[in-house]
Amino acid sequence: MKNYFNPEIAAMAGYVPGEQPKIANLIKLNTNENPYPPSPKVVEAMAKFDYARLRRYPDPMFDALRDAVAKKNGVKRENVVCGNGSDDILTMTFRAFTSPENPLACLWPTYSLYNILAQMQGAQVKHVLLDKETFAFPENALEQAKGANLFIITRPNAPTGNTVEKSVVREICAKFDGVVMFDEAYADFADDNCMDLAKEFDNVLVSRTFSKSYSLAGIRMGYAVGHADLIDGLLKLKDSYNVDMIDQVVSLAAYEDEAYLLENCTKVKQFRAEMTDALRKIGFSVIDSQANFLFAAPPDHDGEGFFKFLRENAVLVRYFKGDVTGKYVRITLGTPEENARVLELAQQRYGK
Numbered sequence: 001m002k003n004y005f006n007p008e009i010a011a012m013a014g015y016v017p018g019e020q021p022k023i024a025n026l027i028k029l030n031t032n033e034n035p036y037p038p039s040p041k042v043v044e045a046m047a048k049f050d051y052a053r054l055r056r057y058p059d060p061m062f063d064a065l066r067d068a069v070a071k072k073n074g075v076k077r078e079n080v081v082c083g084n085g086s087d088d089i090l091t092m093t094f095r096a097f098t099s100p101e102n103p104l105a106c107l108w109p110t111y112s113l114y115n116i117l118a119q120m121q122g123a124q125v126k127h128v129l130l131d132k133e134t135f136a137f138p139e140n141a142l143e144q145a146k147g148a149n150l151f152i153i154t155r156p157n158a159p160t161g162n163t164v165e166k167s168v169v170r171e172i173c174a175k176f177d178g179v180v181m182f183d184e185a186y187a188d189f190a191d192d193n194c195m196d197l198a199k200e201f202d203n204v205l206v207s208r209t210f211s212k213s214y215s216l217a218g219i220r221m222g223y224a225v226g227h228a229d230l231i232d233g234l235l236k237l238k239d240s241y242n243v244d245m246i247d248q249v250v251s252l253a254a255y256e257d258e259a260y261l262l263e264n265c266t267k268v269k270q271f272r273a274e275m276t277d278a279l280r281k282i283g284f285s286v287i288d289s290q291a292n293f294l295f296a297a298p299p300d301h302d303g304e305g306f307f308k309f310l311r312e313n314a315v316l317v318r319y320f321k322g323d324v325t326g327k328y329v330r331i332t333l334g335t336p337e338e339n340a341r342v343l344e345l346a347q348q349r350y351g352k
């Protein structure tokens with residue numbers, strides 16, 4: 001067939017999401033979903049939902065949810081935009097701030113979708129390289145990001161799980177000549193976050209998702225907070241009805257159940273500490289995580305071998321090929337039983 005595509009689209013490979021296999025009894029720890037179901041308030045909201053409403057379009061401006069997010073974070077409705085998952089927020093952000101003239105800066109390694117979104121825009125990518133062994137944030141990050149119009153700082157980072165000092169990123173917000181976006185998909189599992197920087201600086205956006213801490217990956221909800229002018233620009237280019245009606249109702253119910261969120265995150269953080277210790281005892285190198293997953297290298301540094309071994313034993317984790325990442329697997333923290341199975345298999349393969 002003749003190639004009808006724009007050259008940048010024809011040249012790109014497309015993002016490959018984590019597998020969603022349909023294998024019975026599989027322990028699925030590959031896409032950082034929550035091990036627990038969503039809040040019981042979600043079930044209540046869905047039971048009460050009047051399905052006759054579905055013949056109407058949803059609120060295109062998702063005001064109820066924007067107001068709830070605004071209230072919790074001490075900002076106004078005009079400082080909040082919602083999306084069909086935080087991937088949708090990222091799409092809007094890339095459309096707004098990257099182009100052939102406006103490069104992107106992001107960490108490396110990090111969430112690989114950023115590279116694809118930049119390619120779609122025909123934008124160059126400046127990788128701010130994390131330390132190859134520790135994945136620490138480089139001291140010359142600003143220099144490496146120089147010339148970019150958008151700098152995405154994934155905090156905590158994925159797939160490494162670690163974070164960078166708040167004082168360091170605060171300085172970046174003050175000095176970077178462009179928009180700084182904190183992708184805080186995992187911030188509810190971390191000790192701190194950068195929401196205050198979105199209020200302090202007019203060039204800062206913070207994005208969050210309901211997919212991880214709220215156990216709602218299936219309905220797709222994300223939002224960003226920032227200066228009203230930045231948010232106004234994103235609202236202009238979003239799809240008209242990017243967040244469906246059920247999504248709006250369900251997310252609001254989950255968002256208001258703060259006690260449930262806290263209880264779940266506390267449990268996941270506890271598993272994180274226990275799994276980190278236990279894997280280290282078997283000889284794994286585990287990066288200190290602030291997220292709901294661990295980036296762990298087995299004693300023989302054969303990440304791919306361990307990934308395959310787990311898979312043969314019906315445990316699915318994530319493996320990222322490459323010089324820097326190939327030694328590791330990324331393991332989502334599961335239920336205590338699922339975590340125990342990972343440890344049992346690790347012990348079987350590497351225990352003395």
Ligand SMILES: Cc1ncc(COP(=O)(O)O)c(C=O)c1O
Pocket residue numbers: 031032084085086087088111154157158183185208209210211217221222
């Ligand atoms: C760093 C990061 N940002 C964003 C996302 C996308 O999340 P969502 O489900 O809200 O689209 C993910 C998903 O894994 C992620 O790891």
